[in-house]
Structure formats: structure tokens, C-alpha cells
Amino acid sequence: MPELNLTSAPAHLRHGSSIGQPLTRRDGVLKVKGQATYAADNHPPGMLFAVMAVSGIAHGRVTSLDVAAAKRHPGVVDVMTPDHKPQLAIDPEIKTNPFVFRMEVLQSNEVRYANQPIAVVIAETLEAATEGAVLLAPRYEELPALVGVDAGASFVPPVVGVGNPTENHRGDVEAGLASADKQIDAIYETPPQYHNAMEPHAIVAHWDGDGVQIDMPTQGLMLSLARVAELFGIAHDKIHIRSPFLGGGFGSKGLMAGPPVLGLMAAKLVGRPVKLVLRREQMYGPVGHRAPTRQRLRIGADGEGRLTALDHHARTVSSTFDDFYEPAADASHTLYAAPAIRTSHDAVRVNTGTPLFMRAPGEATGSIALESAIDEMAWACGMDPLAFRLKNYAEVEPITGKPFSSKALRACYDQGAARFGWAKRLLQPRQMRDDSGLLVGWGMGTATFPALMFQAQARAVIRRDGAGVMEIGAHDMGQGAWTALAQIAADAVGLDIDRVEFKAGTSDLPDAGIAGGSAHTATAGAAIHSAGAAVIAKLADLATNDERSPLFGAGNAGVIARDGRLIRRDDESRSESYAEILARAGVAEVEARGTGAPNPAAMEEYAMHAHGAVFAEVKVDPELGQIRVTRMVGAFAAGRIVNPHLVKSQLFGGMIWGMSFALHEEAITDRRSGRIMNANLGEYHIPVNADVPPLDVITVEEHDPHVNALGIKGVGEIGITGSAGAVANAVWHATGVRVRRFPIRIEELLTQR
Amino acid sequence: MKQFDYVRPATVAEAIAAAAQPGATYLAAGTNLLDLMKGNISRPDRLVDVTHLDGLDGIETLADGSVRIGALVSNADLAHDAGFAKAYPAVAEALLSGASAQLRNAATVGGNLLQRTRCAYFYDTASRCNKREAGSGCDARDGENRTHAVLGWSENCIATNPSDFCVPLVALDAIVEIEGRNGRREITLDELHRLPGNTPERESALEPGDLIVAVRLPPAARGFAAHARYLKVRERTSYAFAIVSAAAALRIENGKVAEARLALGGVAAKPWRARAAEDVLRGVAPTAGVFQEAAWRALTDAKPSGDNAYKIELARRIVVRALILAAAGTPARIAALPASPFASTSGAIHA
Incomplete structure (x- = not known):
């Protein structure tokens, strides 16, 4: 059994064998039987249905709504409009903190983007509310829409991502480029993309006096609760949010968006519980997306293939009324050891819903451009792409010069390349064919994602019967938190996993922070780990201070918590069960709280990132241009792997998303109207099963004593990075055509025969 | 609603x-x-x-050798009918390349013939569309139109017919049996769908109340079983409409093409029968050169309706490839990835 000796010189140890086990997800049976209750599955008595009417134009204002026609429709109860709505306690335009985004909750007739909510129809049935929304037949005063990355004058935003500097540099990039033997100067474009979680945004809102019960998928229970509290002017303890399961979030359910607030307002307006679920096309507007980018990379290399300079500039867009800037160029900070690096961003404002975090924000968009450009430079230098990357391997973080807390990327390259058979790759493009004459290409990309930590609390209890309880308001978006965090909880209190009641997913539990940034397992796990330590310490105090206990006097020697017993560290023959300790002490239970938080000292000292290497094979029809990925291998080093089974699934998902980025995903925006023309899952292409080849994931062992108490780096987002570039580079290797606009389209490959 | x-x-x-x-x-x-x-x-x-309704869900072979498919036969049942798939392999392949398994299980033969265009502007009620609302205008014409028509379009409409099934059917001279207020009548499938002209809202030759009750393939359609293929280029392997597709069927006698059939999908408001290309092929040996010539003839009248000039070159290449595949002979089994350029890829699972 691995020893969980993870805090400095603890008096007591905990032994467990749950962490590291490939347990199948504990909520799996509920889900396959349809018994997992998602938000929209809740139907409180008397519930009404609310349907949003959304704007058909992208810019202007609503001049009329036929409210009377909607109200005449049988079953319609009320129509909420800017003129008829409950008042909010604060102006939704006010940003009370950087994690608050402006939203459209009928505060005016202004239209700032297509699919913006302009009214809400509330009815006895979903059908009646839907038809009521149609009958509103809105009229508009339309203004020209700003569309695309060239829509207007660019500006330099104050920050990108979450508080990242807009510009970074180290060394003299211009001098590095001037001294280079080889130069690449290329522009890459990525399209707007939408999260498209399987489960649409939904809320069931049930006011009871001045309190409210909310069923709503959220990646941030307490952030959502705080936003509801300030918008409606009610105390935190009057709000209860349940979010036990999310059908995917990917960043779009992290912060409170307008539509669930409209559901709360509608319920308040009519004095009955209300359900509001977004239609698929309504998710292309008010709930965030990944902004398009146009990225310019200038790279220099010397005669031996060593980078002399790396200049990465990203243009992106934000909305006309709020600020989120895809930090695409920041992807060039960590991977390649250029002596001179500069990253910069600018932006234009367009008529769009405000862009938001979408799975690997910045890293995904930046990675496909950077990995393509690195591939181009390897070819320019006449080098194998892997050899080129190894030649420029960063031993310290290039942009800061800090050492890495751990970095097993070399092992990822080695193991991934060996599994893929990379050594047999021909250097020249368009040289490999299969038996049926299809072009074959092999490409690779390096994956990276920061190892982040947020803030979380947990509460641990040991009960009289010797069983444990672990409480944390954590979020399961499908990634497996119900399982992985329960595994950490079991080891945290020295019990078998089936002896620990794990509670998560509601806002009355301790704050687990946000499930984002690939940091949820690390952050919530650290809180659980520390709560477990605290409760075991309390239990040990009860025993070691009681002369009737076989552990009496072991306070200094310390105990080991294992299988529901405390055992003297220096004499394993002396032990006592949790139940015996509590029974004799005459207490029903002991409880303690713990915290997970970043360690500023470690962050100051070390650069902390997960890494990986992805290898892809594609086949391309030489005449017809259709592309098919036929094989992918990803090797990832992400610190401690809590559950190898779930982690593989996460990495598979990321790799598929990367392939989707390179070949499929694009929100097609009408250049005149600013409307998304493929706002549905039939036409917004993501890979279907038949597109997904055999995937092979290797988790490379990596021990990191610095990132957090458990050594976890997170795997939620890294799979996309590297993968998108690997597929794009494989397409080049297959065809000899370098496509720099993503997704790669058939017509780009028809230029040659 | x-x-x-x-x-x-x-x-x-x-x-x-x-x-x-x-x-x-x-x-x-x-x-x-x-x-x-x-x-x-x-x-x-x-x-x-x-x-x-009774009697509309059968597949029957008639005395003259034609086959009659009831309008309510599901796409999946038809494609998986062993006798049908053997006699009309390109039709089965086209059916299996369409939609998803779930949709094929539900969708009917008659419904497939009457499915509407997938033009995004037709589906987006905030956009103008002459097909959806006659005379309102066409926002596709200057819009996002890289997948739109290159044949038979008009300034009023550049939408395409999305059916896979109809492409080999029109190549094989399928006949549509219609019951209407004035009794039963028959038209060729080629006559069923209309080109847009000035009335894109009128999509078919059907009159109010007309019900398609069956589709019939005439006796001659069996003659192509040995050399018939459907090929579909799309932007993912399954559950995507064709950018361009083609059905090619050859009757080869003594090393020469006795008769050729060719139709294109995804290029026009109707499944596009390429008779001029068929004429090029009649009586000559099936060679790459003559296939190239046929491809040029098939697309002689094509012109871009927007950002879709590539579809013309793609269509030519697809015609050539479909003819090459047909000449090589119908495979004994339909590939795991029907109609896909990747049909030969090993390890593929059924789409």
C-alpha cells in the first residue's frame, strides 16, 4: 500500500489503496439506467415552462414584440420583457469582480449579438411556451453587424485570459530573427467554436418566500450562488443549488450566464416553479464560446536547428460590451527553448456573445498554431519533427527561466514515439501510401497545460460506527469526480472506499472552488486530503490521551490510519478501531475541516505544467481530398494519476477534441448578419464514432512533490493540445500541402493531384 | 410549437x-x-x-423483372434486403452512406424522396429564403455558400437536394408511383424534383394530396449489378451530407461499355442525371481517359454559385473515381464504410 506521507513530517500517517485504482465510475449504473437526476429532470409541483425568445439580428434594438398574441395562445401564463420583469438588486452591467461577466437579462431593448434573449414566455406546457415565443414576432431597428477578426480597429486589451499580461518577452526577438539561418513567418487562423455540451444549459427555479431552490448544472456552485445572491439581493443561506451531474460543461457552465438568471426571474414573476432549458441553437450566443483567432508566428533557427527566436502574436475578438480575450500566444511560453521569446495579443470588438473559457482556452488555439509552425521549421531545417523538438527541449521554462516542478516530457516523446513507430517516418511529405493508394502522413505535436490550483474546503467526519463521511461541494461534469474524489477521500481517512459516504454536488457543502482549469481533482483533492488529516488527528488525540486505549501515549510516536483502525507507528501490534475509540469516548462522531490552496512559495520557485506528446497518422485520398485519422498515440505526464481508467477517458476525449479542432469544428458565421449558420449538432461537425480511430494513451510516470500535496497535475484539457497540431502536421506530411486555416477543408487539398 | x-x-x-x-x-x-x-x-x-396504411411496406419483384418498393419501406430494411442489395448494389450503398443507423431505421423510401434541402438559410428563419417564403429573397446567394449548387441553380435559389438514395435511383431510371385526387399516375424520378428557376418554393411535381406509394426500378436496372457504385465525399465519415456524390453504373459487354448510367448528388436542387456523359461512354472501352472525358461532359454546364468553384473540380474527380470503381466491379460485400473513399481502410468499423 502506498504511503500517503505528503505533508511535512506529520505526526500521523494514513495508508490507503484507493488512489491509483482503475475503478469504474461509481455513478455509471445510475447513468445507464437513467436514474441520474440532471437539472432538467426535476419537476416540482406546479412547475411552468419558460422558453426564451432570442434575437434574429446581431446589432440594433427590439422595437416591438407582439406580447398580446403570445398571451392569447392557450397555455401561456405570462411574457417577461424589459417592460415586465422583476427588478434585480444590482445592475447586471456592473462587474463586481473579474469573474463576473455582463449578461442579457432583459435590462433593455438593445441587441448586442444574434441569439441574445429578448423575452421569455412562460406557459403551462413546453409546447405552448415555444409557440408563444414564435408569436412574439419581434421587429427590430437593425444596425450593421461587426463580424470577424477584421471587423474594426484593433486594440491591445489590458489582460488576456484570466489576468495574464497581454505581452511577454524575454531576450531580443528581432536580433534572434535577424541572426537566424532559417526563418518561418506564417499566419494561422482558427474559427469560432462552441462548447456544445450534450446537456444544454438548464434551470429549475423554485422560490419559497425569500429563499430559492435551484437545480442547475454548474461548474462553480459557490460562484453561482454568490452571483444569484447579489443579483437578487438575498443572503447566501437562502439559496440552495443542486448540481449533482453535468452533461458536460467545458467552461461554459463555470460562471452564471444570463439564461439561468432569466429562469430565476421568470419563477419570481409568476410565483411558481419554472423550468427553462436552452434549445441547442440558443447555446450559440449567451453562454460563451471560443473566439476566433488569427495568429502570426515568426520563428528563427540557426544552422544546427536551434531556435534563435520565437515571436507569437494573436489577434482575437471580444464582444462589444465585455472583455474576454483568448490567450492564444501564451502557448509559446513553456515548450521550446528559444533564447528570445515574445508573445503579444490584440483584439477587435464584434457583435457576439462574450467569448469565454472553452476547454484549454488559449492553449488549444495557440497549440495548433505553434505546433504547426514548429513543424514547418523542422522541415525548413531538414530535420525530423521529433528530433527538432528534442533539440530545442526546454530544461527550464523559457519565458521565466524557472525550473520545472517536474517534467517527464522526454519520456513522453520516447514512449509515444516507440509505441507509434515514429522512427520509420520518411522525412519528405507525400511519400507514404497504403496498399490502396491513399496518402499516408505522420505528424506529431507537443502537449502542455499548466498545473493549476484554486481554493477549496472539505469537511471530514468519522462516525461512531467507524465509517467516514467526506463532504465537498465538488462538481462531476462527466469526468468522474464522484469516483476519483471518493478515492482520495477513502485514503484521506484510512478507510475502504465503500466505508466512506462521499457527498458532493450541492451548494450547502463546503466550497470546492470551480471545476475548471484542469484543477478540480488537485484542488478538491487537496482539501479532502487535508480534511482527512485533520479528522484523523482528532481521532488520534482521543485515543492517545486515553489511558484505556492501547494507543495511550502514542501522541509523539504517531499513528497510522489504515482500514478503519489507528495503529502505533512504532509498534503495529497495538491498534484500535475507529468505532472502539469513539464508543469509549462517548462521542457520536468527530469532524474536521481542511483546505486546498495553491502554495505561493512553490509557485514562485517552480514552473508547473503537465506535458505530453501526441503522434497521429492520417490518410488522405490523393484526388478527392477527404481526410481520415487512422491512428493516434498520446503519451502524457501529469503527475499522480488518481484513477487510470478515468484519466484515460479524459485524455481520449481531449485527443478526439484535438482531432475535431484540426478537421471538423467551426461555427460558420454569416459575414453580413453575424448569425451562426450551423447552430445545431447536425451541421456543427464534431467527430462521430466512425471518425475516431484506435486511440492509444500512455500515462508516463511522474512524481511531483511541489504542485500540491497529492502531486496531481490534472488531465482535463491537456489532451486537446498537441493533438490538434499532430493531426494538422500529419495532413501536411501526407499531402505536402500546408493548410494554415482550421479546420482543414477538402478544397484546400484539391490543389494538387 | x-x-x-x-x-x-x-x-x-x-x-x-x-x-x-x-x-x-x-x-x-x-x-x-x-x-x-x-x-x-x-x-x-x-x-x-x-x-x-396497409400495403406500402413491401419489396416485390414483378413479373417483368422490375422491383417495386413500397413508400413505407425503411431505408435500413431496403438496404439490408439481400436480394435488393445484390441486384441494385449502388442503391444499397447510397442508402447505407446516408444519415445514421438510427435515422435509417426510421426513415422511409417515400420520405427520402421528399426530404428538404439542407441549405442553412432555409433552416434559419431569421434569414431570407425564397424556398421557405416565396419572393423574400435568397441570403445564401451572397452568404456562406461553399456547399451550394453548381448546376441548375438560379439567382433565386442555390440550394441542393441532399438525398443519397435518389442519386443511384435517378441513374437507374426509377419510376415514382403516385396516388392523387385523380387516381394513380407515374412519373420518372428525374421528373419529380424541379429546378428552382423563378419558383424555388415549388420543389416537386406533386400536387396537393399526391401521395408517393411506391418507387419502381425498371427491368433494365438489373443489368448494371456487376458494375455499380456510389461514392460520397463528405466532411466526416458518417452523419454528414455529401459535398458531392456520384452514382456510376456500367453494363460491360466484351470489354466495352454497352450502357452507362451516371448521376451526381449534392450539386443541384435535384439528383443530377448526367446523360451527356453517359453518351461519351457508350460503346467504348472503359479507360481512365474516357472517364475523364465523361467527367468533363458531366460538368460542362457547371458554374459556381458562390465560394464553391472547387465543387466543380471535385465533382469531376468523383465522377472519374466512381467510374473506375464501377468498372472494377461491384464488391461482393458492401464495405464497412459505404460509399466512402476510405472504404478500403482496414480496421474500419461500420458507420
Whole structure:
């Protein structure tokens, strides 16, 4: 059994064998039987249905709504409009903190983007509310829409991502480029993309006096609760949010968006519980997306293939009324050891819903451009792409010069390349064919994602019967938190996993922070780990201070918590069960709280990132241009792997998303109207099963004593990075055509025969 | 959604009477219609559900060697009918390349013939569309139109017909049996779909109340079984409409093409029979050179309707490839990835 000796010189140890086990997800049976209750599955008595009417134009204002026609429709109860709505306690335009985004909750007739909510129809049935929304037949005063990355004058935003500097540099990039033997100067474009979680945004809102019960998928229970509290002017303890399961979030359910607030307002307006679920096309507007980018990379290399300079500039867009800037160029900070690096961003404002975090924000968009450009430079230098990357391997973080807390990327390259058979790759493009004459290409990309930590609390209890309880308001978006965090909880209190009641997913539990940034397992796990330590310490105090206990006097020697017993560290023959300790002490239970938080000292000292290497094979029809990925291998080093089974699934998902980025995903925006023309899952292409080849994931062992108490780096987002570039580079290797606009389209490959 | 009457007639005659009323429309599996209704694109007053009518779900071989397919036969049942797939392999391959397994299980033969275009501007009710609302204008013409028509389009409409099934059917001279207010009549499938001209809202030759009851393949259609293929280029391996597709069928005698059939999908408002290209092939040896010439003839009249000039070159290449595949002979089994350029890729699982 691995020893969980993870805090400095603890008096007591905990032994467990749950962490590291490939347990199948504990909520799996509920889900396959349809018994997992998602938000929209809740139907409180008397519930009404609310349907949003959304704007058909992208810019202007609503001049009329036929409210009377909607109200005449049988079953319609009320129509909420800017003129008829409950008042909010604060102006939704006010940003009370950087994690608050402006939203459209009928505060005016202004239209700032297509699919913006302009009214809400509330009815006895979903059908009646839907038809009521149609009958509103809105009229508009339309203004020209700003569309695309060239829509207007660019500006330099104050920050990108979450508080990242807009510009970074180290060394003299211009001098590095001037001294280079080889130069690449290329522009890459990525399209707007939408999260498209399987489960649409939904809320069931049930006011009871001045309190409210909310069923709503959220990646941030307490952030959502705080936003509801300030918008409606009610105390935190009057709000209860349940979010036990999310059908995917990917960043779009992290912060409170307008539509669930409209559901709360509608319920308040009519004095009955209300359900509001977004239609698929309504998710292309008010709930965030990944902004398009146009990225310019200038790279220099010397005669031996060593980078002399790396200049990465990203243009992106934000909305006309709020600020989120895809930090695409920041992807060039960590991977390649250029002596001179500069990253910069600018932006234009367009008529769009405000862009938001979408799975690997910045890293995904930046990675496909950077990995393509690195591939181009390897070819320019006449080098194998892997050899080129190894030649420029960063031993310290290039942009800061800090050492890495751990970095097993070399092992990822080695193991991934060996599994893929990379050594047999021909250097020249368009040289490999299969038996049926299809072009074959092999490409690779390096994956990276920061190892982040947020803030979380947990509460641990040991009960009289010797069983444990672990409480944390954590979020399961499908990634497996119900399982992985329960595994950490079991080891945290020295019990078998089936002896620990794990509670998560509601806002009355301790704050687990946000499930984002690939940091949820690390952050919530650290809180659980520390709560477990605290409760075991309390239990040990009860025993070691009681002369009737076989552990009496072991306070200094310390105990080991294992299988529901405390055992003297220096004499394993002396032990006592949790139940015996509590029974004799005459207490029903002991409880303690713990915290997970970043360690500023470690962050100051070390650069902390997960890494990986992805290898892809594609086949391309030489005449017809259709592309098919036929094989992918990803090797990832992400610190401690809590559950190898779930982690593989996460990495598979990321790799598929990367392939989707390179070949499929694009929100097609009408250049005149600013409307998304493929706002549905039939036409917004993501890979279907038949597109997904055999995937092979290797988790490379990596021990990191610095990132957090458990050594976890997170795997939620890294799979996309590297993968998108690997597929794009494989397409080049297959065809000899370098496509720099993503997704790669058939017509780009028809230029040659 | 809009409230509507739901009628379930007991006989074809009752169905026709019910559907002849203004605002009525037939409902079969609804794989297209229900989406259109939910999206507020179609707002019928009355649905006439024909799925319970007797006698429309059979596949029968007639005395003269033709085959008659009832309008309610599902796409999946037809494609998996061993006798049918052997006699008309390109039709089976086209069916299996369409939609998803779930949709093929539900979708009917008659419904497939009448599915609506996938033009995004037709589906987006905030955009102008002459097909959806006659005379309102066409926002596709100067819009996002890289997948739109290159043949037979007009300034009023550049939409395409999305059917895979119809492409080999039109190549094989399929006949559509229609019951209407004035009794039964037959037209060729080529006559069923209309080009847009000045009236893109009129998509077919059907009159109010007309019910497609069967599709018939004439005796000659069997003669191509040994050399018939469907090829479909799309942007993912399954569950995507064709950018361009082609059905090619050859009757080869003594090393020469006795008769050729060729049709294109995804290029026009109707499945596009390429008769001029067929003429090029008649009586000559099946060589790459003559296939190239046929491809050029097939696309002689093509012109871009927007950002889609590539579709013309792609269509030529698809024609050549489909002819090469057909000349090579119909495979004993339909590939795991039907109609795909990757049909030969090993390890592929069924789409």
C-alpha cells in the first residue's frame, strides 16, 4: 500500500489503496439506467415552462414584440420583457469582480449579438411556451453587424485570459530573427467554436418566500450562488443549488450566464416553479464560446536547428460590451527553448456573445498554431519533427527561466514515439501510401497545460460506527469526480472506499472552488486530503490521551490510519478501531475541516505544467481530398494519476477534441448578419464514432512533490493540445500541402493531384 | 410549437382526401419534417400520418423483372434486403452512406424522396429564403455558400437536394408511383424534383394530396449489378451530407461499355442525371481517359454559385473515381464504410 506521507513530517500517517485504482465510475449504473437526476429532470409541483425568445439580428434594438398574441395562445401564463420583469438588486452591467461577466437579462431593448434573449414566455406546457415565443414576432431597428477578426480597429486589451499580461518577452526577438539561418513567418487562423455540451444549459427555479431552490448544472456552485445572491439581493443561506451531474460543461457552465438568471426571474414573476432549458441553437450566443483567432508566428533557427527566436502574436475578438480575450500566444511560453521569446495579443470588438473559457482556452488555439509552425521549421531545417523538438527541449521554462516542478516530457516523446513507430517516418511529405493508394502522413505535436490550483474546503467526519463521511461541494461534469474524489477521500481517512459516504454536488457543502482549469481533482483533492488529516488527528488525540486505549501515549510516536483502525507507528501490534475509540469516548462522531490552496512559495520557485506528446497518422485520398485519422498515440505526464481508467477517458476525449479542432469544428458565421449558420449538432461537425480511430494513451510516470500535496497535475484539457497540431502536421506530411486555416477543408487539398 | 391536427387515415383514399386540404402535409417517419416543425420552418395545420396504411411496406419483384418498393419501406430494411442489395448494389450503398443507423431505421423510401434541402438559410428563419417564403429573397446567394449548387441553380435559389438514395435511383431510371385526387399516375424520378428557376418554393411535381406509394426500378436496372457504385465525399465519415456524390453504373459487354448510367448528388436542387456523359461512354472501352472525358461532359454546364468553384473540380474527380470503381466491379460485400473513399481502410468499423 502506498504511503500517503505528503505533508511535512506529520505526526500521523494514513495508508490507503484507493488512489491509483482503475475503478469504474461509481455513478455509471445510475447513468445507464437513467436514474441520474440532471437539472432538467426535476419537476416540482406546479412547475411552468419558460422558453426564451432570442434575437434574429446581431446589432440594433427590439422595437416591438407582439406580447398580446403570445398571451392569447392557450397555455401561456405570462411574457417577461424589459417592460415586465422583476427588478434585480444590482445592475447586471456592473462587474463586481473579474469573474463576473455582463449578461442579457432583459435590462433593455438593445441587441448586442444574434441569439441574445429578448423575452421569455412562460406557459403551462413546453409546447405552448415555444409557440408563444414564435408569436412574439419581434421587429427590430437593425444596425450593421461587426463580424470577424477584421471587423474594426484593433486594440491591445489590458489582460488576456484570466489576468495574464497581454505581452511577454524575454531576450531580443528581432536580433534572434535577424541572426537566424532559417526563418518561418506564417499566419494561422482558427474559427469560432462552441462548447456544445450534450446537456444544454438548464434551470429549475423554485422560490419559497425569500429563499430559492435551484437545480442547475454548474461548474462553480459557490460562484453561482454568490452571483444569484447579489443579483437578487438575498443572503447566501437562502439559496440552495443542486448540481449533482453535468452533461458536460467545458467552461461554459463555470460562471452564471444570463439564461439561468432569466429562469430565476421568470419563477419570481409568476410565483411558481419554472423550468427553462436552452434549445441547442440558443447555446450559440449567451453562454460563451471560443473566439476566433488569427495568429502570426515568426520563428528563427540557426544552422544546427536551434531556435534563435520565437515571436507569437494573436489577434482575437471580444464582444462589444465585455472583455474576454483568448490567450492564444501564451502557448509559446513553456515548450521550446528559444533564447528570445515574445508573445503579444490584440483584439477587435464584434457583435457576439462574450467569448469565454472553452476547454484549454488559449492553449488549444495557440497549440495548433505553434505546433504547426514548429513543424514547418523542422522541415525548413531538414530535420525530423521529433528530433527538432528534442533539440530545442526546454530544461527550464523559457519565458521565466524557472525550473520545472517536474517534467517527464522526454519520456513522453520516447514512449509515444516507440509505441507509434515514429522512427520509420520518411522525412519528405507525400511519400507514404497504403496498399490502396491513399496518402499516408505522420505528424506529431507537443502537449502542455499548466498545473493549476484554486481554493477549496472539505469537511471530514468519522462516525461512531467507524465509517467516514467526506463532504465537498465538488462538481462531476462527466469526468468522474464522484469516483476519483471518493478515492482520495477513502485514503484521506484510512478507510475502504465503500466505508466512506462521499457527498458532493450541492451548494450547502463546503466550497470546492470551480471545476475548471484542469484543477478540480488537485484542488478538491487537496482539501479532502487535508480534511482527512485533520479528522484523523482528532481521532488520534482521543485515543492517545486515553489511558484505556492501547494507543495511550502514542501522541509523539504517531499513528497510522489504515482500514478503519489507528495503529502505533512504532509498534503495529497495538491498534484500535475507529468505532472502539469513539464508543469509549462517548462521542457520536468527530469532524474536521481542511483546505486546498495553491502554495505561493512553490509557485514562485517552480514552473508547473503537465506535458505530453501526441503522434497521429492520417490518410488522405490523393484526388478527392477527404481526410481520415487512422491512428493516434498520446503519451502524457501529469503527475499522480488518481484513477487510470478515468484519466484515460479524459485524455481520449481531449485527443478526439484535438482531432475535431484540426478537421471538423467551426461555427460558420454569416459575414453580413453575424448569425451562426450551423447552430445545431447536425451541421456543427464534431467527430462521430466512425471518425475516431484506435486511440492509444500512455500515462508516463511522474512524481511531483511541489504542485500540491497529492502531486496531481490534472488531465482535463491537456489532451486537446498537441493533438490538434499532430493531426494538422500529419495532413501536411501526407499531402505536402500546408493548410494554415482550421479546420482543414477538402478544397484546400484539391490543389494538387 | 404551433398546434396542428393529427389525422391517421385508414386508406390511401382517405389519406389523399385529408392531405389535399390547404396546410396539410404527410407525415411518415418525420426524420426531416419534425425537425422543420420544431425549428418553425414548416408550420403545417394538419399532419396526415401515413405510417399505418396497409400495403406500402413491401419489396416485390414483378413479373417483368422490375422491383417495386413500397413508400413505407425503411431505408435500413431496403438496404439490408439481400436480394435488393445484390441486384441494385449502388442503391444499397447510397442508402447505407446516408444519415445514421438510427435515422435509417426510421426513415422511409417515400420520405427520402421528399426530404428538404439542407441549405442553412432555409433552416434559419431569421434569414431570407425564397424556398421557405416565396419572393423574400435568397441570403445564401451572397452568404456562406461553399456547399451550394453548381448546376441548375438560379439567382433565386442555390440550394441542393441532399438525398443519397435518389442519386443511384435517378441513374437507374426509377419510376415514382403516385396516388392523387385523380387516381394513380407515374412519373420518372428525374421528373419529380424541379429546378428552382423563378419558383424555388415549388420543389416537386406533386400536387396537393399526391401521395408517393411506391418507387419502381425498371427491368433494365438489373443489368448494371456487376458494375455499380456510389461514392460520397463528405466532411466526416458518417452523419454528414455529401459535398458531392456520384452514382456510376456500367453494363460491360466484351470489354466495352454497352450502357452507362451516371448521376451526381449534392450539386443541384435535384439528383443530377448526367446523360451527356453517359453518351461519351457508350460503346467504348472503359479507360481512365474516357472517364475523364465523361467527367468533363458531366460538368460542362457547371458554374459556381458562390465560394464553391472547387465543387466543380471535385465533382469531376468523383465522377472519374466512381467510374473506375464501377468498372472494377461491384464488391461482393458492401464495405464497412459505404460509399466512402476510405472504404478500403482496414480496421474500419461500420458507420
